[in-house]
Amino acid sequence: MKKFLIIGLGNPGVEYSKTRHNIGFEILDYISLARECKFETVKLADITKFKIKGKTVFLLKPNTFMNLSGKAVKYWMENQKIKLDNILVISDDLNLKFSQIRLRKKGSSGGHNGLENISQVLGSENYSRLRIGISNPGSNQIDYVLGKFTEKEYKSILKICPDLNNLIESFVLKGAELTMNYYNN
Numbered sequence: 001m002k003k004f005l006i007i008g009l010g011n012p013g014v015e016y017s018k019t020r021h022n023i024g025f026e027i028l029d030y031i032s033l034a035r036e037c038k039f040e041t042v043k044l045a046d047i048t049k050f051k052i053k054g055k056t057v058f059l060l061k062p063n064t065f066m067n068l069s070g071k072a073v074k075y076w077m078e079n080q081k082i083k084l085d086n087i088l089v090i091s092d093d094l095n096l097k098f099s100q101i102r103l104r105k106k107g108s109s110g111g112h113n114g115l116e117n118i119s120q121v122l123g124s125e126n127y128s129r130l131r132i133g134i135s136n137p138g139s140n141q142i143d144y145v146l147g148k149f150t151e152k153e154y155k156s157i158l159k160i161c162p163d164l165n166n167l168i169e170s171f172v173l174k175g176a177e178l179t180m181n182y183y184n185n
Helices: 020-034 066-081 114-122 141-145 150-174 177-181
Strands: 005-008 040-042 045-053 055-062 085-092 100-106 128-133
Touching: 005 020, 005 150, 020 055, 020 085, 020 100, 020 114, 020 128, 020 150, 045 150, 055 066, 055 100, 066 085, 066 114, 085 114, 085 150, 085 177, 100 150, 100 177, 128 150, 150 177
Parallel strands: 005 055, 005 085, 085 128
Antiparallel strands: 040 045, 045 055, 100 128
């Protein structure tokens, strides 16, 4: 039986809820609700799972804070014996226009501290990542990414969540390459 680990990046705690940097958490919350599974707080993360055509999919929200996400990712990959090819990390991206998505099979962190830490801890950049655009304010980026979504922005994110749910299903059933070809166009 194949296992997959879908990681949403964010920071734990109510003060970070609905912030742009926590878009990975927001998306996993939507998917868990759509798939009727509940997160449980366990070692280093909040985690839940569901099945897609016999494949087990784990949704993981590290509670190690963004800059130390790699610790939780590595622990759960080893704990569940999940291959690097079967992980997908969801993060915010300042370089994409708001709610634009981009799926890649590998690549650099692009300056994202969560992705940087995961690459460092895993010793590889060869894992899939789904970047969700939050736009770039130009200056004051730290305050911007840690700032709350506006009502308009949050509605925009909710609008793409069904597509992201389908993207994850495609990633699990068809692989990163075919999913990229479909969703990046």
